[in-house]
Amino acid sequence: TIDGDGKSPSLSSYVVFSQLVKDSSDITNCFQESDPTSNEDSAIAATDGGFIRIDGAYNIQALVSAGESLLVIAQNGVWKITGGSSYGFGADNYKVDKISDEGCRSPKSVVYVDGSIMFWGDNGIYLASMSNLGDLKVENIIKDRLQNLYNSIDISVKNKCVGVYDSYDRKIRWLYNNKITDSNDTKELVFDVDLNSFYINTINSISGNLPKVVSVVKSNPYTQDEISTELVVNGDGVDVNGDDVDVVTTSRSSGTRELIYITVTEANLIV
Numbered sequence: 001t002i003d004g005d006g007k008s009p010s011l012s013s014y015v016v017f018s019q020l021v022k023d024s025s026d027i028t029n030c031f032q033e034s035d036p037t038s039n040e041d042s043a044i045a046a047t048d049g050g051f052i053r054i055d056g057a058y059n060i061q062a063l064v065s066a067g068e069s070l071l072v073i074a075q076n077g078v079w080k081i082t083g084g085s086s087y088g089f090g091a092d093n094y095k096v097d098k099i100s101d102e103g104c105r106s107p108k109s110v111v112y113v114d115g116s117i118m119f120w121g122d123n124g125i126y127l128a129s130m131s132n133l134g135d136l137k138v139e140n141i142i143k144d145r146l147q148n149l150y151n152s153i154d155i156s157v158k159n160k161c162v163g164v165y166d167s168y169d170r171k172i173r174w175l176y177n178n179k180i181t182d183s184n185d186t187k188e189l190v191f192d193v194d195l196n197s198f199y200i201n202t203i204n205s206i207s208g209n210l211p212k213v214v215s216v217v218k219s220n221p222y223t224q225d226e227i228s229t230e231l232v233v234n235g236d237g238v239d240v241n242g243d244d245v246d247v248v249t250t251s252r253s254s255g256t257r258e259l260i261y262i263t264v265t266e267a268n269l270i271v
Helices: 024-028 147-152 155-159
Strands: 014-017 050-053 060-066 069-074 077-083 094-100 111-113 116-120 125-130 136-140 162-166 171-176 186-192 197-203 212-218 222-230 246-254 259-264
Touching (some): 014 060, 060 116, 069 116, 094 136, 111 162, 111 171, 116 162, 171 212, 186 212
Antiparallel strands (some): 077 094, 116 125, 162 171, 212 259, 222 246
16 A cells, blocks of 8 residues: 555455456456446456455465465465355355465565475475365474574574575575675575475675675576587588688577576675
8 A cells, every 4th residue: 555544455465366368458457347336237247357355364475376276375374265166266256265374474485396385484484285185284394303493593584585496406495694784694495305305505605795695596497509610512611711611500408407596796785
């Protein structure tokens, strides 16, 4: 809310959805087609846009699709939105259920892996996944493993955590201590999905807290190389004024990494 007052609604607990998208102009139409004040036709249609107020949710951090549900990950819990009957979600057909009191501390810590979602909360790193009965459950995956370490991390540091899943390595990498003003070395908490194990990397600075790794992002896993070959005509090399003529072509090859670390090498900080 811009320039609101005490009576203004808190939009951080609302989920907005568009009308059924027929072309790009429909994406921003988050309202119903008919006039809601009309005495003749004010009914909501299944294809209308609108909003859902998530009762009790505070500061929604992320929305993640999980099977037939939309997970709403807020700071104080996790909710799911599903269609109210077998034909799926509609503006007039949906339900909202709370599945956990454990919420998310950092929106950038939310990572989607093989149908499951992982995120950093106040008291642990949580995994939202399907149980054997087909129900969504949320559990702390560092309990009795890294709980003491996680408790030692300051809340302000958890707020800035950045996580990315590397599908080549099948590892989740969470960066923390990654603020440019943080005098501590950047840490990387790595979760190996296949081994179900954690380990920590320390990314040291050299001098004056620089260079500083501040984030990690996904990139194109392919590389483009330039290949120079000699131009040959009828078996003879072509030259101009005694210099061989080469033809430069580009070739794309697959890589084994899809992550790029964003690193600050120079900074002028204004305090």
